[in-house]
Amino acid sequence: MTTRLLKIESGHNFRELGGYATQDGRHLKYHKVIRAGHLCDLSTTDQQKLTAYGVRQDVDFRSRDEVDKGPDRVPQQADYIFNPIFAVDETRSTESAAQIAATLKADPNAGYQQMIKVYHNLITDPHAQKAFRQFFALLLANDKDNEALLFHCTGGKDRTGIGAYLFLNALGVDQRTIREDYLLTNTVTKTYLDEFLTSLRNKGESEISIQNTRSFWVVEPGYLDQAEHDIAETSGNVHNFLTNILDLSENDLRDLRRIYLTAE
Numbered sequence: 085m086t087t088r089l090l091k092i093e094s095g096h097n098f099r100e101l102g103g104y105a106t107q108d109g110r111h112l113k114y115h116k117v118i119r120a121g122h123l124c125d126l127s128t129t130d131q132q133k134l135t136a137y138g139v140r141q142d143v144d145f146r147s148r149d150e151v152d153k154g155p156d157r158v159p160q161q162a163d164y165i166f167n168p169i170f171a172v173d174e175t176r177s178t179e180s181a182a183q184i185a186a187t188l189k190a191d192p193n194a195g196y197q198q199m200i201k202v203y204h205n206l207i208t209d210p211h212a213q214k215a216f217r218q219f220f221a222l223l224l225a226n227d228k229d230n231e232a233l234l235f236h237c238t239g240g241k242d243r244t245g246i247g248a249y250l251f252l253n254a255l256g257v258d259q260r261t262i263r264e265d266y267l268l269t270n271t272v273t274k275t276y277l278d279e280f281l282t283s284l285r286n287k288g289e290s291e292i293s294i295q296n297t298r299s300f301w302v303v304e305p306g307y308l309d310q311a312e313h314d315i316a317e318t319s320g321n322v323h324n325f326l327t328n329i330l331d332l333s334e335n336d337l338r339d340l341r342r343i344y345l346t347a348e
Contacts, residue, residue, distance in 0.1 A: 096273055098120040123157050226343065248265060
């Protein structure tokens with residue numbers, strides 16, 4: 085699974101979605117969709133790698149404040165599309181441990197509960213729903229062979245994770261594989277996160293602060309469970325969410341499969 089990780093020197097969680105099998109025996113094409121963390125630290129070599137890989141659309145799910153703090157270094161030949169899922173960064177991915185500690189105070193479970201609210205809002209917030217509609221419109225327009233759409237937020241795990249979850253469901257990938265893709269973030273970012281949390285301990289941050297910081301930096305099965313609960317509450321199932329909330333027609337779903345899947 086970790087072979088999906090692209091060799092990006094100055095970025096985290098850049099992953100190819102190609103190769104996943106669908107329940108009808110087809111596979112996602114390679115060089116068509118990449119999920120990622122932020123692009124603001126990319127080296128020139130990284131940009132060149134992504135250009136050579138075929139990236140022609142850079143879809144940014146971050147809020148305006150996040151973009152202003154760290155604008156994307158957009159690969160050459162790629163169009164930049166600002167498509168914020170939230171008006172502000174509810175995932176708090178750009179905040180320091182001290183900022184998190186100041187607002188979450190003495191409750192070591194507060195970070196986890198905040199993320200549960202984030203995932204509730206990812207499904208139920210009208211602004212988020214509108215952004216995911218735009219995301220699918222861009223996916224439907226990405227119909228040239230060997231041209232890739234890259235979508236990302238800051239950590240490439242929550243807003244991006246739900247975007248990937250909805251996309252893989254639309255293509256008919258099985259639920260176990262979709263969940264494995266969601267949780268893969270924890271594997272590919274483990275070394276970086278462990279080093280970061282160790283640095284916080286060395287600076288004297290409290291264990292409560294560290295635990296809450298960790299909750300914002302990882303993905304948890306419970307986070308995705310919350311999203312799936314809200315999908316069931318609003319729509320009954322993912323297919324109905326895609327068609328009734330995100331306004332995808334059956335023709336749109338067929339087109340997505342034509343664009344992104346190999347022939348049977």
